[in-house]
Amino acid sequence: MHHFFRAPDRVIIEALVESALRYKAIPDADATLGLGKTLVQIYLNPSLRTRLSTEVAAKRLGMWVSTLDAGSAWAMEYGDGVRMDTDKAEHIKEGAAVISQYADIIGLRTFAGLKDRTEDAAELGLSAFAKHATVPMVSLESALRHPLQSLTDMITIRERRLSPKPKIVLTWAPHPRALPQAVANSFAEWTLASGYDLTVAAPAGFALDAEFTNGATLTEDQNTALADADFVYAKNWSSTSEYGKIGEGLDDWQVTAEKMALTNNAKFMHCLPVRRNVVVADAVLDGPDSLVIEQAGNRQWAAQAVLRSCLGR
Amino acid sequence: MHHFFRAPDRVIIEALVESALRYKAIPDADATLGLGKTLVQIYLNPSLRTRLSTEVAAKRLGMWVSTLDAGSAWAMEYGDGVRMDTDKAEHIKEGAAVISQYADIIGLRTFAGLKDRTEDAAELGLSAFAKHATVPMVSLESALRHPLQSLTDMITIRERRLSPKPKIVLTWAPHPRALPQAVANSFAEWTLASGYDLTVAAPAGFALDAEFTNGATLTEDQNTALADADFVYAKNWSSTSEYGKIGEGLDDWQVTAEKMALTNNAKFMHCLPVRRNVVVADAVLDGPDSLVIEQAGNRQWAAQAVLRSCLGR
Amino acid sequence: MHHFFRAPDRVIIEALVESALRYKAIPDADATLGLGKTLVQIYLNPSLRTRLSTEVAAKRLGMWVSTLDAGSAWAMEYGDGVRMDTDKAEHIKEGAAVISQYADIIGLRTFAGLKDRTEDAAELGLSAFAKHATVPMVSLESALRHPLQSLTDMITIRERRLSPKPKIVLTWAPHPRALPQAVANSFAEWTLASGYDLTVAAPAGFALDAEFTNGATLTEDQNTALADADFVYAKNWSSTSEYGKIGEGLDDWQVTAEKMALTNNAKFMHCLPVRRNVVVADAVLDGPDSLVIEQAGNRQWAAQAVLRSCLGR
Numbered sequence: 001m002h003h004f005f006r007a008p009d010r011v012i013i014e015a016l017v018e019s020a021l022r023y024k025a026i027p028d029a030d031a032t033l034g035l036g037k038t039l040v041q042i043y044l045n046p047s048l049r050t051r052l053s054t055e056v057a058a059k060r061l062g063m064w065v066s067t068l069d070a071g072s073a074w075a076m077e078y079g080d081g082v083r084m085d086t087d088k089a090e091h092i093k094e095g096a097a098v099i100s101q102y103a104d105i106i107g108l109r110t111f112a113g114l115k116d117r118t119e120d121a122a123e124l125g126l127s128a129f130a131k132h133a134t135v136p137m138v139s140l141e142s143a144l145r146h147p148l149q150s151l152t153d154m155i156t157i158r159e160r161r162l163s164p165k166p167k168i169v170l171t172w173a174p175h176p177r178a179l180p181q182a183v184a185n186s187f188a189e190w191t192l193a194s195g196y197d198l199t200v201a202a203p204a205g206f207a208l209d210a211e212f213t214n215g216a217t218l219t220e221d222q223n224t225a226l227a228d229a230d231f232v233y234a235k236n237w238s239s240t241s242e243y244g245k246i247g248e249g250l251d252d253w254q255v256t257a258e259k260m261a262l263t264n265n266a267k268f269m270h271c272l273p274v275r276r277n278v279v280v281a282d283a284v285l286d287g288p289d290s291l292v293i294e295q296a297g298n299r300q301w302a303a304q305a306v307l308r309s310c311l312g313r
Numbered sequence: 314m315h316h317f318f319r320a321p322d323r324v325i326i327e328a329l330v331e332s333a334l335r336y337k338a339i340p341d342a343d344a345t346l347g348l349g350k351t352l353v354q355i356y357l358n359p360s361l362r363t364r365l366s367t368e369v370a371a372k373r374l375g376m377w378v379s380t381l382d383a384g385s386a387w388a389m390e391y392g393d394g395v396r397m398d399t400d401k402a403e404h405i406k407e408g409a410a411v412i413s414q415y416a417d418i419i420g421l422r423t424f425a426g427l428k429d430r431t432e433d434a435a436e437l438g439l440s441a442f443a444k445h446a447t448v449p450m451v452s453l454e455s456a457l458r459h460p461l462q463s464l465t466d467m468i469t470i471r472e473r474r475l476s477p478k479p480k481i482v483l484t485w486a487p488h489p490r491a492l493p494q495a496v497a498n499s500f501a502e503w504t505l506a507s508g509y510d511l512t513v514a515a516p517a518g519f520a521l522d523a524e525f526t527n528g529a530t531l532t533e534d535q536n537t538a539l540a541d542a543d544f545v546y547a548k549n550w551s552s553t554s555e556y557g558k559i560g561e562g563l564d565d566w567q568v569t570a571e572k573m574a575l576t577n578n579a580k581f582m583h584c585l586p587v588r589r590n591v592v593v594a595d596a597v598l599d600g601p602d603s604l605v606i607e608q609a610g611n612r613q614w615a616a617q618a619v620l621r622s623c624l625g626r
Numbered sequence: 627m628h629h630f631f632r633a634p635d636r637v638i639i640e641a642l643v644e645s646a647l648r649y650k651a652i653p654d655a656d657a658t659l660g661l662g663k664t665l666v667q668i669y670l671n672p673s674l675r676t677r678l679s680t681e682v683a684a685k686r687l688g689m690w691v692s693t694l695d696a697g698s699a700w701a702m703e704y705g706d707g708v709r710m711d712t713d714k715a716e717h718i719k720e721g722a723a724v725i726s727q728y729a730d731i732i733g734l735r736t737f738a739g740l741k742d743r744t745e746d747a748a749e750l751g752l753s754a755f756a757k758h759a760t761v762p763m764v765s766l767e768s769a770l771r772h773p774l775q776s777l778t779d780m781i782t783i784r785e786r787r788l789s790p791k792p793k794i795v796l797t798w799a800p801h802p803r804a805l806p807q808a809v810a811n812s813f814a815e816w817t818l819a820s821g822y823d824l825t826v827a828a829p830a831g832f833a834l835d836a837e838f839t840n841g842a843t844l845t846e847d848q849n850t851a852l853a854d855a856d857f858v859y860a861k862n863w864s865s866t867s868e869y870g871k872i873g874e875g876l877d878d879w880q881v882t883a884e885k886m887a888l889t890n891n892a893k894f895m896h897c898l899p900v901r902r903n904v905v906v907a908d909a910v911l912d913g914p915d916s917l918v919i920e921q922a923g924n925r926q927w928a929a930q931a932v933l934r935s936c937l938g939r
Contacts, residue, residue: 028349036654038682048387048408052379052415056351059377064685066678069382069695074674083903085802090899094918095674098898101923102678176398272411273403277396292407297414341662361700361721365692365728369664372690382695489711585724586716590709605720610727 003130004138004306006145007186007193013154014194019305020155020298027060027304034063034311040103041067041140044074044125045111049272049299050140050148054107057303061311063104078128096132105310106133109140112180114244120144120180136310146182149271150190151302156295157196157231160267165197166230167264171222172202173279174253175236178246183271184237185212192216201225203250205241222253229263234270234280255280260289267291316443317451317619319458320499320506326467327507332618333468333611340373340617347376347624353416354380354453357387357423357438362585362612363453363461367420370616374624376417391441409445418623419446422453425493427557433457433493449623459495462584463503464615469608470509470544473580478510479543480577484535485515486592487566488549491559496584497550498525505529514538516563518554535566542576547583547593568593573602580604629756630764630932632771633812633819639780640820645931646781646924653686653930660689660937666729667693667766670700670736670751675898675925676766676774680733683929687937689730704754722758731936732759735766738806740870746770746806762936772808775897776816777928782921783822783857786893791823792856793890797848798828799905800879801862804872809897810863811838818842827851829876831867848879855889860896860906881906886915893917 007013023029039058043051051067058065068074076095077088084091099106110125126142139147157166168191170184184200189212191198198216200208207218219225226232234255239245247253254277260266268280268290276282284290320326336342352371356364364380371378381387389408390401397404412419423438439455452460470479481504483497497513502525504511511529513521520531532538539545547568552558560566567590573579581593581603589595597603633639649655665684669677677693684691694700702721703714710717725732736751752768765773783792794817796810810826815838817824824842826834833844845851852858860881865871873879880903886892894906894916902908910916 031349036657036686038685040678046387048381048383048403049411052353052381052412055379056377056415059351060349064682066681068674068678070674074672077902081903081908084901085904089901090674091902093912094898094900094922097919098675098922099678101919102682102926272407274407275397275402276390276404277394278398282394286406293410293414296407296411300415344662359700361694361696361716362724365666365694365725368692369690369728372664373662585720587720588710588715589703589717590707591711595707599719606723606727609720609724613728 002136002310004147004310005126005142006147007150007189010193010195013190016151016305016309017155017158019308020151020301023304024301030061030308032062033308033313034058034061037104037311038064038066038102039105039107039307040099041065041107043067043069043109043140044071045109046071047109047140049296050109053299054140054303057300058307060304061307063307078124092128093132096129097134100134103135105136105138105307107138107140110142112143112182114178114180114238117243138306138310141182143180144182145186145189147186148299148302148306149183150186151306152295152298153187153233153269154190154194155298155302156269156291160291161230165195167197167199167228168231168233169225169229170198170200170233170235171225171255172206172253173234173236173255174247174250175275175279178238178244179236181208181237181240184208184235187233187235188212188216199225203247203253205239206237206247207240209240222259223262226259226262229266232260232263232266232268234268236279254278255284257281257283260284265289269295272296315449315623317460317623318439318455319460320463320502323506323508326503329464329618329622330468330471332621333464333614336617337614343374343621345375346621346626347371347374350417350624351377351379351415352418352420352620353412354378354420355422356380356382356453357384360422360453362609363422366612367453367616370613371620373617374620376620391437405441406445409442410447413447416448418449418451418620420451420453423455425456425495427491427493427551430556451619451623454495456493457495458499458502460499461612461615461619462496463499464619465608465611466500466546466582467503467507468611468615469582469604473604474543478508480510480512480541481544481546482538482542483511483513483546483548484538484568485519485566486547486549486568487560487563488588488592491551491557492549494521494550494553497521497548500546500548501525501529512538516560516566518552519550519560520553522553536572536575539572539575542579545573545576545579545581547581549592567591568597570594570596573597578602582608585609628762628936630773630936631752631768632773633776633815636819636821639816642777642931642935643781643784645934646777646927649930650927656687656934658688659934659939660684660687663730663937664690664692664728665731665733665933666725667691667733668735669693669695669766670697672697673735673766675922676735679925680766680929683926684933686930687933689933704750718754719758722755723760726760729761731762731764731933733764733766736768738769738808740804740806740864743869764932764936767808769806770808771812771815773812774925774928774932775809776812777932778921778924779813779859779895780816780820781924781928782895782917786917787856791821793823793825793854794857794859795851795855796824796826796859796861797851797881798832798879799860799862799881800873800876801901801905804864804870805862807834807863807866810834810861813859813861814838814842825851829873829879831865832863832873833866835866849885849888852885852888855892858886858889858892858894860894862905880904881910883907883909886910891915895921898922
């Protein structure tokens with residue numbers, strides 16, 4: 001069984017990118033591949049882009065889609081041997097096994113709690129579900145990773161790169177709320193697995209786990225990082241040293257036109273939604289080098305390629 | 314690009330009514346017209362009739378439907394140049410442009426806030442979205458209008474009128490909560506655009522904006538209005554002079570059997586849901602001249618005709 | 627018109643079981659039976675299994691499915707002649723009649739309030755809706771019954787029984803929250819209608835209404851009940867004598883391996899979700915005689931058989 005949870009190796013990434021670009025050219029190329037098959041999407045956290053793009057992708061393959069917004073209504077127990085007399089009504093053992101009987105592919109979204117690093121690192125929501133599921137699963141974002149977003153980013157870079165090994169900069173950016181590290185972790189993981197040249201710029205206290213950035217150039221100096229960049233990927237994430245804290249006094253990490261001028265006419269990327277004039281200045285986001293809308297558009301082709309792969313083709 | 318936000322001119326209204334009546338006679342007449350196309354419905358406010366009737370209508374055209382109940386989860390920023398450090402996570406610029414990539418038609422419902430008349434009149438929710446959308450949009454009710462309801466009403470009047478130019482009375486009615494003016498505005502707009510004879514009866518302080526009632530007979534005397542009426546359309550709306558306030562001491566505006574006796578055997582209409590024995594007496598609603606259930610039934614044919622038109626046929 | 631609200635007679639039950647087992651063998655046997663027909667599912671209370679299994683079942687018959695999570699958003703008035711000036715925005719008369727126009731089958735879920743026994747016994751949510759609906763309705767669980775679950779249970783017993791008339795024990799079990807009697811009522815009703823030998827074991831104060839258990843052996847001694855059992859169906863329900871109260875000091879009613887040892891190698895059944903080590907011990911639930919996952923899997927075939935029957939085949 002084949003789950004889609006993290007970056008595969010470079011050959012597989014490239015095959016997925018090719019598959020996605022084929023769907024972008026011919027959306028209905030496999031319109032009957034999934035006939036009679038059901039995708040069950042479970043959102044323990046809300047979603048707009050992921051939900052719509054995955055739903056459209058599944059339908060383009062002929063699949064049925066059932067979507068559960070299971071937020072607060074579906075508190076699941078993960079522990080073994082627990083006496084279930086609290087607020088958790090269902091054990092993941094039953095939950096995953098039951099849904100597996102109604103679904104041919106299960107998509108699951110769950111976020112990091114940002115309170116307990118060890119708990120988040122265990123990715124219980126996803127891993128416990130997968131342990132008891134009997135069909136392929138697709139991560140719709142987990143505590144540590146957002147692989148559908150990262151595949152989308154690889155598709156976008158592949159379409160827009162001017163050389164086989166562009167310089168890519170992932171830069172931390174300010175944000176008024178505490179966000180997970182998932183998008184940033186995953187982007188680093190996929191970029192490095194793809195063999196690209198990655199620099200990660202983040203303030204002191206915001207270094208991503210080495211598991212994800214091993215092989216990247218790391219710096220706390222944003223300006224130095226931006227020099228000669230071909231792609232600038234901005235993203236906020238909460239502190240890793242003071243786990244889950246918001247960064248204070250770091251407004252000058254906003255990506256502005258002046259900063260983009262340091263680059264090699266870099267393209268600007270972001271996963272959306274984005275806080276205008278906090279993460280990035282209007283002039284950059286609305287400028288000719290912003291790829292954010294086409295990135296979001298590529299979400300559907302990424303999902304279509306992944307679902308095809310889960311269908312065993 | 315063709316949006317469905319307000320009353321078109323009379324020729325177009327009549328064509329839409331014809332198209333809807335054709336679907337009522339032959340629901341599956343265009344069962345493959347929308348194959349491979351997606352309707353994304355976004356409900357910033359809840360809905361029962363609009364949601365179900367539009368969903369069924371789209372499916373009858375072969376379309377896929379994705380429905381987002383985006384109420385509190387999706388607070389969007391509309392302002393230009395704003396520093397987005399509040400609770401609004403996404404700018405309408407990105408939101409509209411992104412969803413346009415997953416949808417072939419976008420439906421959007423948003424209500425008047427009933428706090429700031431100028432803000433409501435700007436219909437920001439709909440107009441800002443439309444400014445950045447790149448596919449046709451359908452209003453599923455906006456701050457000022459509810460055009461799918463009004464087209465439904467025109468279909469119902471067309472089926473039930475005994476002469477080409479019936480006397481139609483739109484009468485204000487009591488209600489325990491503050492409601493928008495959208496249905497009433499829109500009904501007046503469509504009725505007048507259709508060339509019908511319209512009288513609007515409302516208490517002092519509840520006059521609709523002249524933009525919608527220009528050409529109608531206006532009165533504060535409900536009984537006079539009802540004389541010789543062929544159709545009585547009851548609807549509550551909140552005050553326009555003390556913007557958004559509920560009417561007090563106006564219980565005698567309820568539509569009763571005695572009042573219906575003043576008319577020319579008029580048919581009774583209401584958009585539903587309706588407060589029994591507040592807006593209208595049981596005897597009227599359950600009587601042989603009530604059209605409210607068939608009005609609601611016509612919602613699906615109205616939606617089907619509008620979606621067909623947005624698909625460019 | 628044909629509603630699915632309660633146990634039919636034995637011949638019909640057996641036909642539904644046969645129909646379900648045929649779908650289990652050949653899921654797509656009637657893939658076009660419901661083409662162009664719509665199932666509207668209304669959940670006034672949340673659901674996981676019922677929602678997904680019914681949705682998949684309807685799609686396998688070629689139907690369209692629209693699902694409304696109508697919980698708090700849709701407070702309906704049931705009373706006749708009421709002046710609707712409270713929080714209830716719509717009368718069931720209009721609600722049911724309107725949805726009937728968009729749907730070919732209506733599914734409705736509503737729970738017992740567990741505050742007023744008489745009100746719950748009237749099953750207003752379901753019966754008032756049915757009174758005004760003009761299409762077949764399927765109960766997705768009501769105040770007193772859960773017939774789709776019970777049909778599933780009959781399918782499972784039919785597949786797993788070793789003799790035509792096995793001894794079946796329905797035993798009360800502990801639970802930290804107050805639950806309705808619906809699953810237990812319905813299981814007793816269907817088991818007895820099927821001609822099986824049923825024993826119901828429950829503590830003092832928890833006797834089910836005789837309407838459901840007439841013909842069963844009743845006891846307050848769980849151990850005696852379990853002797854020679856072929857199937858043990860565990861379920862919590864709240865008190866019937868102190869209506870809606872939780873049982874206290876009854877932890878020893880948990881179904882354990884020791885208790886299962888009293889039986890005739892009985893199979894263990896539960897409708898899920900289940901509180902591990904409160905209702906039943908891990909050793910039983912994870913053991914080879916537990917049928918809970920296959921029970922849940924049979925939900926889709928039960929729903930498919932019922933929908934087929936509502937479609938008039």
